[in-house]
Amino acid sequence: MNDTICAPSTPPVHSSIAVIRISGADTLRALNSIFHSRVDIKPRYALYRSIIHEGDPVDDVIVIFYRSPRSYTGEDMAEIFCHGNPMIVQKIMILLHGLGIRMAQPGEFTRRAFMNGKLDLTEAEAINHIVRARSEWEIQTSLKQMHGSLKQAIHRIRTRVIEFRADIEAGIDFSEEEIDVLPQEQALQAAGDIHELIADLLARCRTGGQLSQGIDVAIVGRPNVGKSSILNLLLNQERAIVSSIPGTTRDIIREPFQVNGMHVNLNDTAGIDTPGDEIESIGISLSLQKIESSPFIILVLDATGGLRAADLSILDKIRNKKKIILINKVDIAAPDEIDRLRGEIREKTTLFSAKTGEGLNDLKDAISKLIKNEFIEIDNSFIANVRIVDLLEQSVRNIAAVGELIARQEPNEIIAFELQSLLDSLSEITGEITPEDILDSIFSRFCIGK
Structure with a gap:
């Protein structure tokens, strides 16, 4: 760690500002060289300077110098804030390389902070x-x-x-x-x-x-109960194709989703029923596998027409799973139909309409509660x-x-x-x-x- 390193800290895209970091014993020498200045650069102050190369301006920048050990790395360090044009960043980097300042490796600034006792490995x-x-x-x-x-x-x-x-x-x-x-x-x-x-x-x-990997939640049910519409509503985008034709979803669609600050992976699955062809059969097989592997299930039922054989079969498969039973299409179902369906299920249900959005907040709260009930120590856990x-x-x-x-x-x-x-x-x-x-x-x- 005797040498001095530099690297852009911002992506190589056009933006308002870009940041270049320098760390090591030659930091101050490098700054004085590119600014053609012998005026003391006061530590921890934002200074306006011009970078000149062979008489031509490179950019007007803001620079902050940090004197060791009062810096992120524990070494002499500087941050140069230039205009966010990748060509300008490249020019400044070339100037620094010409002064013997090498390109930093991934994570090298934080590694130096660790080696200099500024933070331990868990903090890094x-x-x-x-x-x-x-x-x-x-x-x-x-x-x-x-x-x-x-x-x-x-x-x-x-x-x-x-x-x-x-x-x-x-x-x-x-x-x-x-x-x-x-x-x-x-x-x-x-x-x-x-x-x-x-x-x-x-x-x-x-x-x-x-929790950091994302909790898998599978949306399951027979064809045409509104699974894909529910996924789209939760995501607030048209991610899955919605059609009145049964079996439109053939593969599992997996999308990240945040609920009450938690990372969830929503899985829209193919409808589970008697398959119409070989491809649909493969989709159903994948859905059944997802039921087995997912810790949490959202079972979607149609509020119209009561329970069918496919519904009962899925209910049996998820009997011991952590689940939400969602009754969809309540906007077109008669109240007595909904009551009759709830009576047949004999478990807690959430009413929903993918068409009107009724019950969306209730569904989000139910997902959050389901996860928090399983992970009681969620607020006292660590990302390891x-x-x-x-x-x-x-x-x-x-x-x-x-x-x-x-x-x-x-x-x-x-x-x-x-x-x-x-x-x-x-x-x-x-x-x-x-x-x-x-x-x-x-x-x-x-x-x-x-």
């Missing part, structure tokens, strides 16, 4: 989550993690483990005197308490991981990638092994060794001990200029 990964978030919940949760919420949770557990290990090692020091520093019962209780803390954190990370989940799973195995060693009255040296393995797993989550190749993998997923 949270920055990437913010950039790639697809829902309001993801943004808010990632912001909390950027400010240290996951780091603090890990550190609380590490503190308990360190204290526990100290008690175990005290038993090693006094082993010859046969002093029982930590009785077996207390040791088992301590191991159990730590196991509970890690298992709880793992569950909340798994919940956050599922596979790396973090794997390390927490390893931590659970470590502390479980500690409990088994204590129960078998194994020597304290062996128990202390297993506790150190647990501490290593927890430390790897925050990046206190992380192999170089793991860091390469993490930061390579970032945008260039971040």
